[in-house]
Amino acid sequence: MSAVPGTTAYYDIVFIDLFNCLKPQMLRKKENDDDTLFATKHVAREFFQHENLRRFYRCVSSTGVDDDGSLDIGEDEFVRRVLERELQPFVATLVFFGAPKKALKAFVANVVAKPADIGTKLPLKQDRLNEIFFEDPTTIQNFSHNQHRFCTLTLFQDSDQMVLEDNDTARLPYMEERPIGEGGFGTVWEIKIPYGHFAVRTGGEASFLDGPKIVARKEFVRSKANAKKDFEEELDRYKEILSSAIKCDNVLLIYGAIESSSGSTFSLLMPKAEYNLYQYMDHYGCDHTKSIENMARHMSYAAGMARGVAHLHNGIEIPGRQKLECFHMDLKPANVLVFHEHDKIIWKISDFGLSRTKTFPGGSRSTARSLAPSPTTNRAGEGTYLAPESESDRGMTEKSDVWSLGCIISVLCVWLQKGRNGVKEYTKSRTESNNGDSSRFFSHKRFSRVKPNPQIAQWHKKLISGEGDKDIRDSLEYILKYLEDKVLLIDGTSRVRAGKIKERLENTATKGLKRVVQPTYDERSVDYVNNRSASVVGSYSGASSVRGWRISVPVPVPTLQGCQFSPDGDILSYYTTSNQILLYSASGRFPEESGGLLPVSAPIHLHPTHIVDIGVTKNYMVIAENARDFQFTLVSFIDAVSNSPRFDHRTFIRMDTVPSIHLIAISPLGRWIACIVKGEPTGSLPGRLYLAKREDITGPARDQSGQLNESVWRHKDLPEWTNNDANSVTSLRFSTESSIWFAGISPREHRNHVITRLPLARGDTRPLRGFESVFFKEPISCFAPCYNSNRCIIVVKGHTVVTHDFGRLSSPGIKNHVNERFQIYQIVTSKYDPRILALARPNTTYGELCLVELSVEERYSKVGVSVISRFKVQYMDHSLSKVQLRWLEPEPNAVTQNPISQDNRALIAVLAQPHRNAVFEVDMGR
Incomplete structure (x- = not known):
């Protein structure tokens, strides 16, 4: 018109x-x-x-x-x-x-x-x-x-304080805001600031980042009087630290502060971390890969943490040549933030709400000066990590932070050896030793002197004596005995300074890394192949070659959180901590040029939700979202067979009467969608498995409000070993259209590691069948169901291969041991014969992966390992448990059994460091 x-x-x-x-x-x-x-x-x-x-x-x-x-x-x-x-x-x-x-x-x-x-x-x-x-x-x-x-405001990356009229707070350039943490002060929010509204001042000029900026906003929301006091005290600490001529990368600095003129809102803007240390240990709690390399790297991270504490105590020099000493007074894992910066991990000290400072003219400095505890000293402090003097009339000193630092390192060592559940057991044992009063690292019983909690020494001894690897055992003893003798002492004056702990941790890391052999070949030389023969390590009979590619990612570079191939290998999807989905197509072949970039379709950005899990097939994708109730997105790929699959068709699925999703999966042909759903914290609803046909989800089952009719979903309470806790389940997948598998760790006393199968009936009206499970005392590294068989290949502790038959009422399993020079992270079985491919890491080489073929001989106790190819990978820490492996093998003719095609290759995707090869193709020849 x-x-x-x-x-x-x-x-x-x-x-x-x-x-x-x-x-x-x-x-x-x-x-x-x-x-x-x-x-x-x-x-x-x-x-x-x-x-x-x-x-x-x-x-x-x-x-x-x-x-x-x-x-x-x-x-x-x-x-x-x-x-x-x-x-x-x-x-x-x-x-x-x-x-x-x-x-x-x-x-x-x-x-x-x-x-x-x-x-x-x-x-x-x-x-x-x-x-x-x-x-x-x-x-x-x-x-x-x-x-x-x-008239949206522009924020600047400096420590200036911006005071706004109440009506002007709406001009702040916040988008996709979501809460990520809470404390006694209020709430921490993750916010996204669009391009052009976050500037960096350099030499009086303002420059802007190439893309949106993700930052954290700490909002003080206690009573009005207390919120203002908390805000001003923490802002003053940050300003004092920022004024120092000497900076430390291990101490968090803020971008700025925002206050409303009426005093109704107070916020600090600061860099957004991936995790705090508590979340980091909880998130990676099931990656039980014990290696000297892993221990050395974490000792290096911890040394950085100690360096930050030492800087607060000794390294701050404010204008006028005055020395400033800052006592943090609330060191704990939740106040240690984990960042990825410049292709490496760095830990930073944060949250100075309870800290106190003293200045010393001319740089003079006495020793062990105390700050008398104020009425607010322990207002928000977590008692677990506080020093013994926090309960006495004695003042808090820099040595109080040293005690807290020692407690964190002790917990870190338990986590490195025993994982998330080990940390829980360590906490429980300290609590029981304190008669249920607290989990503190010291014991203060009536009519007796304060002393270190006896569980510290017992757990340290158990960690050391229980480790079979001599290098790891020596490293544990080197640091844990030092904590007992020099750090976790009741008399604060006898404790060493933080700088000494830093040196000890650095030495521990250096000694550990001496065992790690660095590869000498060029990073781009992905055709490098080294087949070594040994009693159980043989050479691969066919020719092989390797090509690797980097993935093109948006700017600023997000942190990769997970990846997944479709079953046929045609679609590869990465998802990031900034809630983006990146799609790559492997149809036909990847680009011929090795070391180049894989083209990415336009990324989908889910806002303001957080991606918790994905499932991918050739034509469909499911994306589970972090929400209060049951929510996920179903994507139908348009033009999925080209090099640019698109997200043209999306369906948002929600059931507000069902708790949130923990894990999600879609069957290979896209017929079924399965979800592990969290139970209610009150225990009114148990954790459950939900299952529905895809066509029912997108059809008339949706009611007028856009909600999904719960009747289309069949559900079943999780197996008994989970204690109805969805968090016990660590992976969920379909092997075929008629079989669901998941793995996990029982939260019960014996902490069994479990693989569970649920066979599906072909008809839609039958109830779900019973679960079938197999239990192990040792951690499960990976597993692969065998095609058209009840058998499953399971790798335990990275080097023990177990063949279990779920078709038998009692299958003892057949155990075979891989040469301990390798740790296996992923396996896949052939569709047509008994062969097994595995992705392994040599124990003596950092940054290298091997594609190997395993030959399982039931009559021998060891597994034959034929190295197909080796290639260098700069992967992210703790990411090897998320590596993806697909085998595209020749399909035989149904009559002659001769291969229809000569295509025989493996596709590998890892969570690589930015700008490094992340996707590999191994051509294994005929």
């Missing part, structure tokens, strides 16, 4: 069209909430250029009843003045709230036609709006309510 310029119809149609074109270019602070729409600073200026400004002017000058359309200024002059004075945000605000024509004419007459020095920069005060719009209350209210959308 068209309209003649200058008519009322033209105004109605074109004005609405301007709004409809402007709105999609705006962002939302909250998903599906138009009231949170805002524009980045470039939107209004770029949208309202010559053509759209002329269309706007013609809307204003259109005639109607009692309106001749006359204006005080011509069209060309109007366009020139708006562009010259940068009045586009004003125009955009009028269009956004659908200002009446009377208000548009007032804008032209009282703003554009007036001299340039009259106030026109948004946001405008009430009196100025009265002048412009002749005290029209409706227009003034609408303009005042919406003008913040087009």
